[in-house]
Amino acid sequence: MGPLNGLRVVELEGLGPAPFCGMLLADLGAEVVSIARRSSPRDRPAEISERGKRSVALNLKDPDGVEAVLRLCETADVLIEGFRPGVAERLGLGPDACMARNPHLVYGRMTGWGQTGPLAAVAGHDINYISLSGALHAIGRKGERPVPPLNLVGDFGGGGMFLAFGVMAAVYEAQRSGKGQVVDASMVEGSAALLHMQFAMMAKGQWRDERGANLLDGAAHFYDTYETADNRYVSLGPIEPQFYQRLVELAGLDPQEFAPQMDPSRWPALKQRLAEVIKRKSRDEWCAIMEGTDVCFAPVLSLGEAPHHPHNRARGSFIEVAGVTQAAPVPRFSRSDPGLPSAPRPVGSDTEAVLKAAGYADSEIQLLRQRGVLT
Numbered sequence: 001m002g003p004l005n006g007l008r009v010v011e012l013e014g015l016g017p018a019p020f021c022g023m024l025l026a027d028l029g030a031e032v033v034s035i036a037r038r039s040s041p042r043d044r045p046a047e048i049s050e051r052g053k054r055s056v057a058l059n060l061k062d063p064d065g066v067e068a069v070l071r072l073c074e075t076a077d078v079l080i081e082g083f084r085p086g087v088a089e090r091l092g093l094g095p096d097a098c099m100a101r102n103p104h105l106v107y108g109r110m111t112g113w114g115q116t117g118p119l120a121a122v123a124g125h126d127i128n129y130i131s132l133s134g135a136l137h138a139i140g141r142k143g144e145r146p147v148p149p150l151n152l153v154g155d156f157g158g159g160g161m162f163l164a165f166g167v168m169a170a171v172y173e174a175q176r177s178g179k180g181q182v183v184d185a186s187m188v189e190g191s192a193a194l195l196h197m198q199f200a201m202m203a204k205g206q207w208r209d210e211r212g213a214n215l216l217d218g219a220a221h222f223y224d225t226y227e228t229a230d231n232r233y234v235s236l237g238p239i240e241p242q243f244y245q246r247l248v249e250l251a252g253l254d255p256q257e258f259a260p261q262m263d264p265s266r267w268p269a270l271k272q273r274l275a276e277v278i279k280r281k282s283r284d285e286w287c288a289i290m291e292g293t294d295v296c297f298a299p300v301l302s303l304g305e306a307p308h309h310p311h312n313r314a315r316g317s318f319i320e321v322a323g324v325t326q327a328a329p330v331p332r333f334s335r336s337d338p339g340l341p342s343a344p345r346p347v348g349s350d351t352e353a354v355l356k357a358a359g360y361a362d363s364e365i366q367l368l369r370q371r372g373v374l375t
Helices: 017-027 063-073 087-091 095-101 126-133 152-177 187-193 196-203 241-250 264-278 283-290 310-315 351-357 362-370
Strands: 008-012 031-037 054-058 078-081 106-111 182-186 224-227 233-236 297-299 318-321 324-327
Touching: 008 017, 008 063, 017 031, 017 078, 017 106, 017 152, 031 063, 054 063, 054 351, 063 095, 063 351, 078 152, 087 095, 095 106, 106 152, 126 152, 126 187, 152 182, 152 187, 182 187, 224 264, 233 283, 241 283, 283 297, 351 362
Parallel strands: 008 031, 008 078, 031 054, 078 106, 106 182
Antiparallel strands: 224 233, 233 297, 318 324
């Protein structure tokens, strides 16, 4: 089921964006086999990124474990890995080795810095990668230090999603050329791509290269969050004049006082005044007044609240899998609905079945088990 039904993916288990990429592909119907280290705990905590995948546990330090992965590559369309540059090659599972078995294979590589460059071999995390792209510098309040936007911009937005996009572009190309290729996805470059609007606005003189001074970074009174009487928050974003007019009307603001919407010199005073008005009512009271109108309004929901909002419930935006609440697969498709993903499998639970499908005989599997190559 799903638009990627029939796509075969081998994923070398890791952390963060590479497994997220595998989850995106599995959510849409791809057959994703996650290769875990043999020493991985069988009873691991819930990892949403492992939903919908099959799990194989192999000792990749043993040549026979490496050979098993290469055998799986022979019939796969994609391999994805998120190691530091050179690690897969040292394991014997680099692009040359894998594509020698299958010239059509798309080999997706996920790193922070990229496969090349002076920083390629050093450690880093999301916060470092978005620092180098310029994204972190732009996020935060005026006169204050940059604020990490969780690890959404580097790991997942600039990383895992761009890896999935690159992999599927390469699969499409391979269908025409008959040749696979390596996809080098960098979180620095992915997060820089997400800044396309800010770079365009800066080129036109519409964006100042500092925090808290621009239309979309919290400087404008009409694009920010505000505390309510019950110490919760609402978000406002009526950029267009007709939507801004609705805010003025529904919030009971003085039309003359709030007329200079796009005058940055007036933003601080108007923000203070708007904050005073919003603070007079609770979040639910403002929802009753503004939600469902063109004010461009929403309550700021916690992770625990979001699944229960009427809009999210009506669309089934959140699901429960094995007792764990999580986001449903996205996006939606009119015909090839992938259905609900299966729960993450215990580590190594599919090893025997996957190896049999790859052509291993029962006696070979038993020998590998005796030698400690698999569990």
